[in-house]
Amino acid sequence: MQITFLGTSSGVPTRGRNVSSVGLRLDMRAEVWLFDCGEGTQHQLLRSDLKISQITRIFITHTHGDHIFGLMGLLATYGLAGSPTQIDIYGPPGLQEYLRACQKYSHTHLSYPLRVHVVEPGIVYEDGEYIVSCEPLKHRVTAFGYRIAEKDRAGRFNVEQAAALGIPSGPIYGKLKRGENVTLADGRLIKGSDLCAPPEAGRKVVYCTDTVYCDNAVTLAQEADVLIHEATFSHQDAQLAFERLHSTSTMAAQVALGAGVKHLIMTHFSPRYAPGNALMLEDLLKEARAIFPNTELAYDFMTYAVPRRLDRSLVTS
Amino acid sequence: MQITFLGTSSGVPTRGRNVSSVGLRLDMRAEVWLFDCGEGTQHQLLRSDLKISQITRIFITHTHGDHIFGLMGLLATYGLAGSPTQIDIYGPPGLQEYLRACQKYSHTHLSYPLRVHVVEPGIVYEDGEYIVSCEPLKHRVTAFGYRIAEKDRAGRFNVEQAAALGIPSGPIYGKLKRGENVTLADGRLIKGSDLCAPPEAGRKVVYCTDTVYCDNAVTLAQEADVLIHEATFSHQDAQLAFERLHSTSTMAAQVALGAGVKHLIMTHFSPRYAPGNALMLEDLLKEARAIFPNTELAYDFMTYAVPRRLDRSLVTS
Numbered sequence A, B: 001m002q003i004t005f006l007g008t009s010s011g012v013p014t015r016g017r018n019v020s021s022v023g024l025r026l027d028m029r030a031e032v033w034l035f036d037c038g039e040g041t042q043h044q045l046l047r048s049d050l051k052i053s054q055i056t057r058i059f060i061t062h063t064h065g066d067h068i069f070g071l072m073g074l075l076a077t078y079g080l081a082g083s084p085t086q087i088d089i090y091g092p093p094g095l096q097e098y099l100r101a102c103q104k105y106s107h108t109h110l111s112y113p114l115r116v117h118v119v120e121p122g123i124v125y126e127d128g129e130y131i132v133s134c135e136p137l138k139h140r141v142t143a144f145g146y147r148i149a150e151k152d153r154a155g156r157f158n159v160e161q162a163a164a165l166g167i168p169s170g171p172i173y174g175k176l177k178r179g180e181n182v183t184l185a186d187g188r189l190i191k192g193s194d195l196c197a198p199p200e201a202g203r204k205v206v207y208c209t210d211t212v213y214c215d216n217a218v219t220l221a222q223e224a225d226v227l228i229h230e231a232t233f234s235h236q237d238a239q240l241a242f243e244r245l246h247s248t249s250t251m252a253a254q255v256a257l258g259a260g261v262k263h264l265i266m267t268h269f270s271p272r273y274a275p276g277n278a279l280m281l282e283d284l285l286k287e288a289r290a291i292f293p294n295t296e297l298a299y300d301f302m303t304y305a306v307p308r309r310l311d312r313s314l315v316t317s
């Protein structure tokens, strides 16, 4: 799982930061999942290591323009690149209608199936390896945070040891791999857990934007490996944050602390914290680290490979 | 009048070229007029010498995505920059509905008046100094080319000479300035034309995209100082041009020649003519110059100051 920040500014692009989008590359598949898609996301993808043709799913937090105005251009370009297969889009109500209107008035005929799913709190998507769930956040319009959880992987089955014990290969191996116990024809009881390394816990990435501090974010981010949380404002501008239902750096850190995450990456910064202003992004970082030390500031094209949880199957072999 | 190309690629952005937009800075006012607004136009403006806050009018040729997907983001950003006044948008039917749908689903509330004008062939806009007119082109959807004409300026009135002739200042000066003849109280007949430098002809800029070769483009571009014309394809790919109702470099040159323009700048190039392809943009340029030598290829951020027509008031004074 590798995270690439494609846009880290709130509201409007600046020379150095585009509006919101985050790409998540899945190690085990040639797949990219996108979270939000502000204007110019396809341009950022062109300048990144991610390929537009590898996008399979797009998760939208809310329909404010700085999170969706790049969708139509990206979808049109995806249809012209390589051999488009299908894109699934997940998001709040209104997204489907927005995309339909854009397609209608721009005469865009997509050459591939586009499926738009209206999300509700809970599980949004699941396959053999991942579960994506969402919870409502607290913003001026309906907004959802997303949690992407890798499923736990079974520990490696020790084939060599099984062979050395004289266990006949075949269906018995399958049972032992699943951790079941098996009584052999000769009467020996073999425990699957003795032949399997401990399972490896899946990693969890959580994406929370746009929102003011809310308990749902803490619930969603519970023990995540990485929490990506918006920090539009400095703690000193908390009044603005409450008025506009955005977070301060302090709120982001409080969510990280409350949820017991490993790592916090803040993003979605107001362009006001630029050199020349009394407050700069380094101040937001200091404010957050005072509460949650393992905090970083995102920047455009920053990549972060989420470390695998201790792979005990390697340690014990 | 200074032209800045903000995007010169057709259909999709590339690393070096964005999708369509052209800025026109008016010398005599702190105003920028925009022609088309593909996704990422506001980003290109940030990197150019033009200011988003100076935009007053936006002219849209047609509603294909690569010409309008940057509109909403730009309009939202304009509302947040400086002190927004008003924007007038001109374009084909459907544009108003597109913008309304985008505003609705993205919850965008513009803080300034936005007026959308549906254009019809003929005069689209006129003030004391400029006339903008349009003609339908030949594309897959309704598309208009635009002609921006500076009005002719009266030649300078020679105040010194009038004083030397003993002409009393006042209303008589006004008549003479307008080129009228006046009989003074002492019986002398004074011809206004003797006291005024010849008028200076206004400049004409014409923007034709997207279109296959069409006579309307020739009519619209008549004796323009600069014709900006799309050249999506090489002459060797003319079959594609006819199928998709786009122009080849040769068609652009034929329009320039037929209209007797001074200067042709080609734009809206298919990304296929990149290094590595059998054909490159230099080939499109050669094809065009064989027909119309005074041709150039646009590139992103290229600027062109349209030369004033021979200023005879300076020459004769």
Ligand SMILES: [Zn+2]
Residues within 6 Å of the ligand: A062, A064, A139, A210
């Ligand atoms: Zn928002």
Ligand SMILES: [Zn+2]
Residues within 6 Å of the ligand: B062, B064, B139, B210
């Ligand atoms: Zn078009």
